[in-house]
Amino acid sequence: FLDYTQAALFTDALDDYEGRTAGEVIAAQLRAHPSAKIYLTGHSLGGAGAVLAAARLADMGVSPAQLEVVTFGAPAVGNAVFTRAYREKFTLHRVVMKGDPMKDLLSAPLGFRQFGERIAWQPARSVAAFPHAMIAYVDAAIRQLYDSAGTNSFLFLAGQPNRTSGQPVYVAPIAADVDGALTADAPYMKAVLRDALYARNAETVFSAAGGGLSEEGLLTGLDAHLAAAKEAGAAQLYAYRISGAKVRDNRETYRLTLERAVYDTEGNLMAASSRSATTGALTPIETVLYLFTQD
Template sequence: MKRLLALSFSLLLVVMPVRGLAGPQEEYETAYKLYIAAGASAAAYHDRAGLLAARYLARDGWRIRHYIQPDGQSGARFVLAEKDLSDKRQLAVLAIVGTETAGDIKMNLQVEKVPFPGVTAGEADSAPAVIPPDSPKVHKGFHRFTQSGLAAILRDSGNLEDSAFLPDLLQIIKTHQLLITGHSLGGAAATLAAAGLISAGAAPEQLEVITFGAPAVGNAAFAQKYEPQLRLTRVVMRGDPVTGVLQTLVGGYKQFGREIIWSDPPGDNPHELLGYVDAAIRNYYDKRQAAGIAPLPPKTAASDTQRSAYIAPLQNNLPAAFQNDFRYMQEALWDEYRQILPESAFASGAADWKQEAAKLGYRWLIVPEVRAIRLQQAKNTYYVTLQQTIYDARTGNAVDTAIFSTATSQLTPLEAFIHSFRGLSVHTAEWL
């Protein structure tokens, strides 16, 4: 589950969506939020991918805080990220980690239902033994996991008194729109956290929940009570068994909210977060293209700066099995170049790029190429390689070549390609 892309998160933040428009624009806004949620869910993990995701979020202007359980205890861990958007809105994203420890697994197995009176820790366990059948009830383990979040503290804080999560969250709710998200157990906790905040008096219009591959959390009475109040979007990969397991094996649980079904998971396990992240990337670029967002910079004369670059189309040397990934790789690479080389423009077609770059006055010509090499000793594993060659546009001579590779053993091909951008970004920024 922690085999994630994550690093691509900021690439899709180049253009902020416009609110209030119907049709393709509205679908684009939804796709943008789904990617935000998927990327933040990846960043919630304290592993290499999570660290990379947090780094790119910070680069894009997100203020990030990591919260953990005190003294290494089991329970909810999460990321709280804040950003001031271009339309003067303030947005906060609370991303809750999914199943990660043996303690989390034990909570998953506590399938009996308990009443859901609110967010006060311990209320469910002290409820009456006889509960009316039409009362809202929720999964005991999910409820305990969510409640444990109230004890979380700020990671790397030297002052425990100033590191508690709950005061920070209450302050955020006063001034920000709050998007709560997570995958699997993290998604279940996101739903319960939002319902608890509403029960405690938070304005429903300030809250939104997006979950990925999350199980049902409560009975029909719980769904009936909170569905009118809670803006919940459930993203489900076709074939993901977790989203229906409690209804099938235990009974008495009911899903609610808007359901978005994604088909064709990239791997063998439709529940893995890496598949949801991969699908979120594709969905974002599909909807962005349909809405006509982020057109390529025009091919006009460059300003006379050392960093002005003319970028050729990505050269495709992928095997047949990866051809469906190519268009998304091209889009992601263009977004990365927009970040690191704002003085750049993009060539199109099969023109003489060296001649065109010189004619338009660019200092450099960059020719990127992607290929994938299968590893003989590993089943279905490839090295996805991004090669970048830089030419002096004035002389036509090659002045730098660099190669960046990532294996697909823990990533999808698209994710592996985007993972290589970290090396590309550092190398290009330093060289130019």
């Protein structure tokens, strides 16, 4: 872990910074700006590296108030002596998924100890991934985000600088028809799809009315949506439908389909597409976002 951290931040001198390493530059900047704060974060090995980087920066004179570390499924990096030496030198938040064995991996053979605030997360019922997998932590983080701010908030990806401000696009309510085991996931799947649409085009207008894309591929309440689209100045009307069913004889594996229909403001169907993928390598929420990016 220390070799990893040293190689990343404290080995190679930077020509543009008078031959100092990246870690030395960061430490100098923080010492020069005592009101500034740096956040160090990582998953698994990355989390171990974040803790050791904070310890090294503390040794270089950076104050505890400037160092905040958030790790996800990270192993302990030192023994009791290390813990006593650094537990007051920076703030550490440890996010640990239920069932993730990594937090205790080195405790017994090496006597390593964890410290800092432990934050327990629970994997969703529909997530089949090994609890230590990064995709499980990302999935839980997305849920935490929307749980705190609401599934109608534009949060995920909304800060991307590549959003366009082109012609307004009207989006009908996103429909979802999923297995019972995915019912709890549906609001999150809709939320990330809404956010992805907003990230693609900042002028996206979302319908406040009812009606969505039916199983037959028809947009219910089309006339009302067309009127709303015209009022919003949109040239096109989009409708999406998410469907999902469990794959037989596979533990918590689902096939998800994302359907899209595009209408002009006269109600003529201009384009339609349907893409599907199975979960496993990704969680259901992540799979919907993946399908959107493929369209």
